Amino acid sequence: MSADTLLANGKIPIGRKLVEGCVGFRSGRICYVGKEVSSPRARERIDVDGNVILPGLIDAHVHLRDLGQAYKEDFLTGTRSALSGGFTTVLDMPYSIPPTDRPENLEQKIEAVRSKAVVNVGLYGAFEPSLKYVKDLARLGVVGFKVFTTRRQPMDGDDDKVIEKALLCARQAGVPIAFHAEDLKTIEGLELTYKASGNCSQMVFADAHPPEAESLAMARIVAICEKTKASIHFCHLSTKESLRIVIAAKARGLPVTCEVTPHHLLLSEREVSSQGGIAVVDPPLRECCHQHALSDGLKPPVDLIASGHAAHPLRKKVLEDPLEYLTRISRT
Numbered sequence: 001m002s003a004d005t006l007l008a009n010g011k012i013p014i015g016r017k018l019v020e021g022c023v024g025f026r027s028g029r030i031c032y033v034g035k036e037v038s039s040p041r042a043r044e045r046i047d048v049d050g051n052v053i054l055p056g057l058i059d060a061h062v063h064l065r066d067l068g069q070a071y072k073e074d075f076l077t078g079t080r081s082a083l084s085g086g087f088t089t090v091l092d093m094p095y096s097i098p099p100t101d102r103p104e105n106l107e108q109k110i111e112a113v114r115s116k117a118v119v120n121v122g123l124y125g126a127f128e129p130s131l132k133y134v135k136d137l138a139r140l141g142v143v144g145f146k147v148f149t150t151r152r153q154p155m156d157g158d159d160d161k162v163i164e165k166a167l168l169c170a171r172q173a174g175v176p177i178a179f180h181a182e183d184l185k186t187i188e189g190l191e192l193t194y195k196a197s198g199n200c201s202q203m204v205f206a207d208a209h210p211p212e213a214e215s216l217a218m219a220r221i222v223a224i225c226e227k228t229k230a231s232i233h234f235c236h237l238s239t240k241e242s243l244r245i246v247i248a249a250k251a252r253g254l255p256v257t258c259e260v261t262p263h264h265l266l267l268s269e270r271e272v273s274s275q276g277g278i279a280v281v282d283p284p285l286r287e288c289c290h291q292h293a294l295s296d297g298l299k300p301p302v303d304l305i306a307s308g309h310a311a312h313p314l315r316k317k318v319l320e321d322p323l324e325y326l327t328r329i330s331r332t
Contacts (some may be wrong), residue, residue: 003031006042010053023053056088056119061178061235061306062257064090064121066112073311075116086120093146093178094126100155101126102133106140123179124178127155131169134171138173144233145170148180149217150187158184160224167230176231181217182209182283202276206269208282214283215241222249224273231255236308238264238283240293246301257303258293265305267291277318281308 003024011018022039024032032040049111064078065071082090092113094100100109100123113121125142127134134145147166149157156162170177190208218234222245225232237243237260249256263281268288271279279285293301 001027001031001040002026003040003042005046005285006032006039007046007053007246008036008039010048010051012053030139031294054086057086058089058091059087059307059309060091060304061093061261061308062090063093063095063308063310065311066096066116067109072313075113075121076118078309078311079117079119079121083119089122090119091122091143092124092272094124095141095146095148099126099128099154100137100142101128101323103136103140106137106142110140125175127166127169128157131155131166134166134169135173138175139267142175144176146178146180149221150180150182150184152184160220163221164224164228167224167228167232171228171230176233176257178233179217179221180235181214181221183220185218186210187212191209202272202280203269205280205282206272208287209282209284211239211241211286211290214239217243218242218245222254225249225256226252226255229255232257233303234258236261236264236283236306237294238286239290241295243293243301246289250301258301259304259306260297260302261306261308263308264291265294265298278314280317 002024005025006022007024008022010020011019012023016221021034022032022036023030024040024042059082062078063080064075065073066075066078079090082088096109098105098108100106106123106125109123113123122143123141124136124146125137125143127145137145145166147155147163149163151157155166167177187209188241190210194204194208214237221232221234224295232255233244234246234256237246237258242258246256246258263285267285268280268291269285270288271285298305
């Protein structure tokens with residue numbers, strides 16, 4: 001056996017230990033993992049100087065802009081950033097301009113990815129109101145579909161019947177649905193209250209997106225999942241109650257998975273007070289009790305950590321009226 005390349009003099013994670021060894025590659029695939037003394041002959045040997053050799057990381061939730069929002073980021077700059085952090089695969093959400101909700105838009109996005117991306121990119125699909133393209137998008141390779149329960153357009157994520165029909169279509173197509181789950185009516189009511197009060201503090205966005213908005217929407221989606229048995233994934237959990245909902249759903253054998261973000265794990269609402277608009281995210285950073293609960297949940301029920309990366313111009317993030325701008329970008 002021979003190899004094209006050998007990463008030598010490294011440390012390899014095996015179980016809970018780091019073992020000195022090397023990794024060999026042939027035709028772009030791993031062909032050997034073990035001690036160098038037993039390694040295959042290779043055309044190229046790269047000494048990694050005792051560093052840890054890890055597989056490329058996967059980020060299952062990014063919003064790479066490009067196409068109609070390339071002024072924020074394109075597939076070249078976005079995937080270069082991913083690669084610099086060790087990520088060799090990213091899964092891109094569908095609400096670009098145009099959205100990935102029909103075959104021609106998906107094909108346009110695929111061509112842009114092929115011409116610019118420097119890492120592997122999986123693409124999510126979006127539902128358009130008729131749901132007629134679900135099977136076509138699945139056939140063309142979307143990794144799943146994304147739904148915001150905070151939007152009524154292009155598909156009403158606040159309507160149970162619409163969500164149930166979407167879940168059934170996705171199940172038939174053999175792909176999961178990822179949810180940004182917050183209760184729209186709760187958020188809309190609070191937004192009206194804060195706008196009427198003239199409150200423009202940086203905390204107002206978090207106040208208009210309270211923890212109960214997330215748990216209300218998640219409980220509703222789980223109930224529909226129980227009827228349809230469709231696979232669902234909850235994006236960026238931010239509260240301890242959300243964890244309890246996922247634990248209960250998994251205990252009932254439902255096909256439910258979830259993710260948390262590094263910022264919800266490592267930061268709290270205190271950062272909004274000190275950093276202003278740059279620390280405002282959707283869903284918002286929470287009190288420390290939620291942050292600690294998410295950290296404790298990194299064993300089951302949490303299935304993965306994902307960034308939720310979404311580029312926005314800095315000048316927009318620090319506008320004086322966070323509710324108006326940040327409410328708008330949370331729906332784009």
